[in-house]
Amino acid sequence: MIKRLLERFRRDRGLHMASVRIDFFPEGKVKPSVFWDRSQDQENDTVPLVLYFYARILFELAELNDVRVARELMGFVTQVCDLVLAGEGPPSRIRLPLGDLNITGEVADAPSRSYQAEFYQFQDGHFRLDFQGSIGKESFYLPGAFLVLLQSCLDNLGDEPLNLLARGLNRLHDYYRHRRDFWESSSLTAGPVFAMGKEELRPGVVELED
Numbered sequence: 001m002i003k004r005l006l007e008r009f010r011r012d013r014g015l016h017m018a019s020v021r022i023d024f025f026p027e028g029k030v031k032p033s034v035f036w037d038r039s040q041d042q043e044n045d046t047v048p049l050v051l052y053f054y055a056r057i058l059f060e061l062a063e064l065n066d067v068r069v070a071r072e073l074m075g076f077v078t079q080v081c082d083l084v085l086a087g088e089g090p091p092s093r094i095r096l097p098l099g100d101l102n103i104t105g106e107v108a109d110a111p112s113r114s115y116q117a118e119f120y121q122f123q124d125g126h127f128r129l130d131f132q133g134s135i136g137k138e139s140f141y142l143p144g145a146f147l148v149l150l151q152s153c154l155d156n157l158g159d160e161p162l163n164l165l166a167r168g169l170n171r172l173h174d175y176y177r178h179r180r181d182f183w184e185s186s187s188l189t190a191g192p193v194f195a196m197g198k199e200e201l202r203p204g205v206v207e208l209e210d
Contacts, residue, residue, distance in 0.1 A: 014120030014128055017045060020053055022145040023111035028100040031107060032148045043161040049119050050153060051168050051192040052129040056117065057146045058176070060131070060138065062183030069139045073146070074173050080150070081166040091162045096151045101144050103151060115145045127192070171195040 019035045039045045054077075061070040084091045113134035120128045134141070153165060172195035176187070 014122040016118065017121050018049055018119045020049065020115075020117040020119065020149065022115045022148060023107075024113045024141060024144075025104070025107050025109060025111050028102050029104040029107060030101050030144065030148050031104055031111075032145075032152045034152075043158050044164070046153065046157060047161055047165045047168055048127050048192060048196060049129075050149060050165055051172060051195050052119065052127055052188070053117055053131075053149065054146055054169065055172065055188050055191045056129055056131045057142050059183065059185070059188055060133075061142055064138050066139045066142075067183065069143060073143045074176070077146075077150070077169055078173055081170045084154070084166040085163065085170075090159045091166065093154050093162075096147055096154070098144070098147060098151070101148060103148055113141060115141070126189070129188070168192075168195040 016037050017039055018037060021033045021035070023031045023033070025031070034046070034049070036042050036045075058070045058073070061067070061073070080094065080096065083094055086092060115131070115133035117132075118130045120130075122128070133145075153162060157165065172191050175191050175194045179187070179190075
């Protein structure tokens with residue numbers, strides 16, 4: 001019986017696919033990293049990974065009563081996605097204005113703060129993301145963590161995965177503006193699932209207020 005329970009627990013946790021780590025160093029240096037454990041197609045699997053990570057960043061900001069910062073981040077990311085998708089040819093690979101943050105490679109010093117996420121996939125195709133991070137000045141570092149990951153995608157993803165990501169981020173914004181729930185724990189899954197699907201929002205639903 002104990003063996004069956006343990007097997008069920010392991011099965012319910014899902015298959016570990018990847019780890020995301022965003023390390024911040026002194027002098028504004030920051031290093032985004034994605035370590036893949038299991039994936040048949042890392043570029044396409046990056047799309048749900050980033051969507052779930054973004055949903056968690058918005059949730060964390062809302063939990064800290066930084067809803068205004070979350071909405072500002074959504075507005076900025078919408079502008080980025082619109083620029084990426086603006087042309088008829090390949091996606092535009094823009095450089096994000098990261099302010100005092102500078103993406104770097106290997107750094108000998110230990111990071112001053114880090115955010116880490118573990119990404120899992122269940123047998124039914126659904127995903128889960130576990131998140132942990134430093135505490136303090138989150139209205140700066142949480143958005144920064146996502147934006148440097150997004151810049152990494154702009155630099156490294158292929159054309160089609162990047163287009164899918166930009167469209168998915170816009171769909172995630174549509175979901176939140178209509179459902180009003182990026183601060184609800186259910187949105188951590190429901191939002192990205194909607195963003196990756198083709199479901200249309202029902203007309204007549206009130207949008208999120210500023």
